[in-house]
Amino acid sequence: MARTLVVGAGATGAYFGSHLARAGNEVTFLVRPRRREVLRERGLRIVSQDSEEVLHPELITAAELAGTYDAVLLSVKADALAAALNDLSPAVGTGTAIIPFLNGMAHLDALNDRFGPRSVMGGAVKVATQVDDNGDIRQLAPAASMVIGEQDGEHTQRLAALATDFGHAGFDFATSDRILADMWHKWVFIATVTAITVLLRGSVGEIAAVPDGAEFAAATLAEAAAVSAAAGHPMSGPEFAANRALVTQEGSPFVPSMYRDLAAGRPTEVEHVFGDLLTRAAKLGVDTPLLKLATASLRVHQNRAVGANGH
Numbered sequence: 001m002a003r004t005l006v007v008g009a010g011a012t013g014a015y016f017g018s019h020l021a022r023a024g025n026e027v028t029f030l031v032r033p034r035r036r037e038v039l040r041e042r043g044l045r046i047v048s049q050d051s052e053e054v055l056h057p058e059l060i061t062a063a064e065l066a067g068t069y070d071a072v073l074l075s076v077k078a079d080a081l082a083a084a085l086n087d088l089s090p091a092v093g094t095g096t097a098i099i100p101f102l103n104g105m106a107h108l109d110a111l112n113d114r115f116g117p118r119s120v121m122g123g124a125v126k127v128a129t130q131v132d133d134n135g136d137i138r139q140l141a142p143a144a145s146m147v148i149g150e151q152d153g154e155h156t157q158r159l160a161a162l163a164t165d166f167g168h169a170g171f172d173f174a175t176s177d178r179i180l181a182d183m184w185h186k187w188v189f190i191a192t193v194t195a196i197t198v199l200l201r202g203s204v205g206e207i208a209a210v211p212d213g214a215e216f217a218a219a220t221l222a223e224a225a226a227v228s229a230a231a232g233h234p235m236s237g238p239e240f241a242a243n244r245a246l247v248t249q250e251g252s253p254f255v256p257s258m259y260r261d262l263a264a265g266r267p268t269e270v271e272h273v274f275g276d277l278l279t280r281a282a283k284l285g286v287d288t289p290l291l292k293l294a295t296a297s298l299r300v301h302q303n304r305a306v307g308a309n310g311h
Contacts, residue, residue: 013075023169038135045136068093078272122179145172149179195294204252214248230284270298
């Protein structure tokens with residue numbers, strides 16, 4: 001079994017790390033001291049509508065990290081990325097696979113610059129979770145998935161080994177020979193659904209229920225998809241249609257995590273998800289008026305939220 005370090009025990013890292021540990025993988029969580037105290041007191045709790053599971057995994061802080069790991073799963077907020085790269089550095093050896101699960105692509109550039117592309121895989125996850133006031137992980141929807149792959153699309157021995165270890169952990173798992181496209185297309189979806197919910201202040205279903213709501217969502221999706229295509233990762237017709245169906249689905253209660261952060265008055269990942277996308281769009285010559293409007297709205301909120309939190 002792969003010796004795996006999970007960097008971050010928040011909503012995403014704790015969910016996937018706990019499932020890997022339950023499946024028999026050797027999993028250690030790299031956490032901040034305050035988070036470790038919470039997890040030691042309450043255990044790592046995954047709470048769904050139907051069940052509550054409690055684990056007591058191995059927890060270490062950056063000061064205690066020693067020795068290298070087979071895999072490093074990186075799941076932190078964008079504003080914690082720089083510190084996380086410093087913290088996890090001692091865990092990276094010649095054969096280590098660093099697999100990030102942040103949204104967007106800027107983190108991949110940072111990892112490649114720091115550790116070299118051969119040490120970094122691509123990864124994308126889908127899961128609806130959040131950390132509650134007790135520090136527990138609440139699963140908001142039953143589905144969860146993970147896809148990983150080598151950046152160059154090669155089917156390597158380490159990818160096959162990780163697939164063996166990760167493939168039976170209780171979530172949908174797959175490997176990909178086009179992981180960069182997978183990451184771009186997830187970025188397209190996240191940017192789209194965040195933009196429309198932030199601008200219209202409602203769920204996907206609420207937006208679809210008003211006149212021109214579905215058309216607005218489809219137009220926003222077309223903008224984001226155009227950036228991905230210009231970057232060399234076009235969506236196929238069926239893939240675009242599937243995404244359009246998701247962002248225009250009548251009755252859907254779905255809202256993305258950035259919308260939940262905004263509604264709660266918390267800072268968001270606006271620059272990592274939207275600022276970087278607009279920068280790339282400008283360099284590629286793609287016009288993105290709807291995404292620009294959403295970005296401006298999120299930046300106004302960000303200034304207010306950061307000021308309120310004293311940063």
